[in-house]
Every structure is written in C-alpha cells, then in structure tokens.
Amino acid sequence: MTSLVLPTNADIEAAARVLAPVAVRTRLVTSPALDALTGARVFLKPEVLQRTGSFKFRGAFNKLSSIPEAARKAGVVAFSSGNHAQGVAAAAQILNMPAAIVMPSDAPVSKIERTKSYGAEVVPYDRDKEDRDAIARDLASKRGATVVPPYDDLWVIAGQGTVGREIAEDFASLGIVPDMVSAPASGGGLMAGIALATKAKFPNAGLMTVEPYGFDDHARSFSAGERQPHRAIGRTICDALMASIPGEITFAVNEKNGVKGVTATDDEVAKAVAFAFRELKLVVEPGGAVALAALLAGHIDARGKTIAIVLSGGNVDADLYARLIQ
Known part of the structure; x- marks a missing residue:
C-alpha cells in the first residue's frame, strides 16, 4: 500500500504567499447577541466575504x-x-x-x-x-x-488551510488562546487545513467538524478510527455538504490532529441562516451555516469557552434564502 503524502503547515505558509495578492483577508468578527445566547466568547470567520462567496x-x-x-x-x-x-x-x-x-x-x-x-x-x-x-x-x-479535486489534494488543502492560519494570527494578535475551532465538513479539506494551521500555533485547541444530520461520515469515521460512509438517503438543504465519505488525505490529517465531529439538523441550520441575517447582517448559505447551527443548538460544548466558528460560504438561491429567513 502506498503511503499518503500529507500536507504540512509549511505548505500552508507557502499557499499564504501565493494567495496574498488575490484572496480576501477575512477578519474575525464578534456578536454580543451570539455570546449572550451561547455563554461563550465566539469569533466568526466570515468566508462569505471571500472571492466567489466561499473559502473554496x-x-x-x-x-x-x-x-x-x-x-x-x-x-x-x-x-x-x-x-x-x-x-x-x-x-x-x-x-x-x-x-x-x-x-x-x-x-x-x-x-x-x-x-x-x-x-x-x-x-x-x-x-x-x-x-x-x-x-x-x-x-x-x-x-x-x-x-x-474539491478536497483530497495537497495543494487544495494547503490553500484552505490559510483560513486556519488567519484565525490563528487574529487570535495571537489579540492575545487570546482559543479553546476550539469549528467548521463545516463535506470532504474534510477545510478542516484538515485548519487543523494543521491551528495546531501549529495553539496545540491544545480542540477541533470540530459539523455536518448535516444523517450526512455524518466524518463523525462516524472519527468514532470508528477509519473512513466510514454516511448512510443518508435523500437530500439536505446543505447542498454543499453531501460528500459520501471523507477524503483519504483529509481523514488522515484530521484524525492525526484529534478532530471530532457533530451534526446539525436542517431545521437547526435554517434557524442559523436566519440568525446570521437578523443579528450578523451576513448572508450565509445552509452549508456555510452548519457549524453556527450546531453552536446555537448546543451540540458544541462552548459555554465559558472561546471558540471560532467558520461561516464557510454565502452562495444561496434567493427563493430558498427568502424561505429560510422567515
């Protein structure tokens, strides 16, 4: 069996230099309303403001x-x-x-x-x-x-890892040590990159993927210690998060860095999309809001902690968005 070549934090540093002239440097934002609701100190990474409307x-x-x-x-x-x-x-x-x-x-x-x-x-x-x-x-x-490839590629993961690099830089500049960083997961490339960059600066920080309920291949895989497919039948409003199984490279990186996984229901996601509209004034697509949904629903143990939540994308059809924010 051929051993996998895994990306490193050095690859993310190189990607940051490549991306510096073209990518948006999205700064962490906070919400007093969100902190009050969750009992946590929450920092949001708004990749909805990235070029093309997502971290991709x-x-x-x-x-x-x-x-x-x-x-x-x-x-x-x-x-x-x-x-x-x-x-x-x-x-x-x-x-x-x-x-x-x-x-x-x-x-x-x-x-x-x-x-x-x-x-x-x-x-x-x-x-x-x-x-x-x-x-x-x-x-x-x-x-x-x-x-x-959308996620299982060293160069792609390194590029996505600049999300985590910026999160870590922002926390370091504020003199804050995060307890956890959480992000949506489909194939796992975003979290793999975030895991490498976060652990390089904050080795004790926890890491959490969030998936739509039923589409829980990461949560299953982390529990089993090996890649497992989800068993969902049908659809989820989180159309961006429907990969059937974690990538080989992404799973190897995420497991090595102790990533855990939880899920959020479509109803919880809809409420998170509406919350982002009302309180944050941000347009977040369902798949981009799933980590926020898990936080608001209490699936992430955040009370009394400092946590970063990635809002990974904001590309949503107007008619669906109108229904979700009602």
Whole structure:
C-alpha cells in the first residue's frame, strides 16, 4: 500500500504567499447577541466575504497556481455542486486558463450561473445515477487537462488551510488562546487545513467538524478510527455538504490532529441562516451555516469557552434564502 503524502503547515505558509495578492483577508468578527445566547466568547470567520462567496477560492487558486506553465493551456476540469466550481472558475479566469466544471443538474441555479459567469464551461450530470469523478477524469484525459479535486489534494488543502492560519494570527494578535475551532465538513479539506494551521500555533485547541444530520461520515469515521460512509438517503438543504465519505488525505490529517465531529439538523441550520441575517447582517448559505447551527443548538460544548466558528460560504438561491429567513 502506498503511503499518503500529507500536507504540512509549511505548505500552508507557502499557499499564504501565493494567495496574498488575490484572496480576501477575512477578519474575525464578534456578536454580543451570539455570546449572550451561547455563554461563550465566539469569533466568526466570515468566508462569505471571500472571492466567489466561499473559502473554496483559496484552495482552487493555490492548486491552479501549482500547475506548470506548459500544462496550463490544456486547462482544468473540476467537479462540484457549486462553491468549488466557482472557486476553480474564478481562479482559471485570473490565470487565463480554460476550465470545465462537472456540476449536478440539480445544483442551485445561482451557483451554476455564477460558475458560467467566470467563463467556465458547465457539464451537467445526474448525481443519483452518474459518477462525477469518472466524468471529470474522462473529460480531462481527452483534453489533456488537469483535474482539480474539491478536497483530497495537497495543494487544495494547503490553500484552505490559510483560513486556519488567519484565525490563528487574529487570535495571537489579540492575545487570546482559543479553546476550539469549528467548521463545516463535506470532504474534510477545510478542516484538515485548519487543523494543521491551528495546531501549529495553539496545540491544545480542540477541533470540530459539523455536518448535516444523517450526512455524518466524518463523525462516524472519527468514532470508528477509519473512513466510514454516511448512510443518508435523500437530500439536505446543505447542498454543499453531501460528500459520501471523507477524503483519504483529509481523514488522515484530521484524525492525526484529534478532530471530532457533530451534526446539525436542517431545521437547526435554517434557524442559523436566519440568525446570521437578523443579528450578523451576513448572508450565509445552509452549508456555510452548519457549524453556527450546531453552536446555537448546543451540540458544541462552548459555554465559558472561546471558540471560532467558520461561516464557510454565502452562495444561496434567493427563493430558498427568502424561505429560510422567515
């Protein structure tokens, strides 16, 4: 069996240098109302304000920047329900590379249209009957293009890790030691990067992934000590968080760093989206609000603690958003 090559904090430092000219440096924000509700000192990382509306731009740009000049003309191929799609499309536009994105035909219309707006080609597929990975790799093979995975890739994880690097820097500048950092999880790339960067500065900080109820592959895997698929049937309003099993690299990093996992129901997520609208004045998509939902619902033991919550994305269709904030 081939041993996995895992990313390191040095890779995240390198990614930070690559991203500095193009990515938004999202600062931690606080809410007295949130602190009062939870009995915690809560700091929010608003990646909804990032380019393309989610943290995914970071990993996509870092990955595309690693592609040798000679291979860039053939372009890239990615597969995504929306946020990674937009991140890759925007990064490709900046670097003047062709991009094709394999997207589920039932992805939010806003995510499909915004992906196209960056100049990318969208290739639709049926997520219940077709294999997006196979479609993407076949397309890349025919075009000689580079596949850009959504999470299980060293360059992608390092780019996402700059989220954790900035969180750690902000806490250090405030002279605060966090008790925990929590973030949404689908394939686990965001938390893997956050884990590496957080532990480098705050080795005793706890780390918590949050997933939609039923789509609990990370929680199951952490409990079992090995990768386990979730057993959900159907859908969740958290369309960005429906990966069936943690990535090999992401799980290895997360398990090594003692990450734990909890879930939040769609109803709890809807309340968190509405809370972010009312109290924070931030537009957060369901998948981006799941860690906030777990905090508000009491699934994260935060009372008396200092905790960072990542709001990972804000790309949500207007009609769904209107229903959620009622």
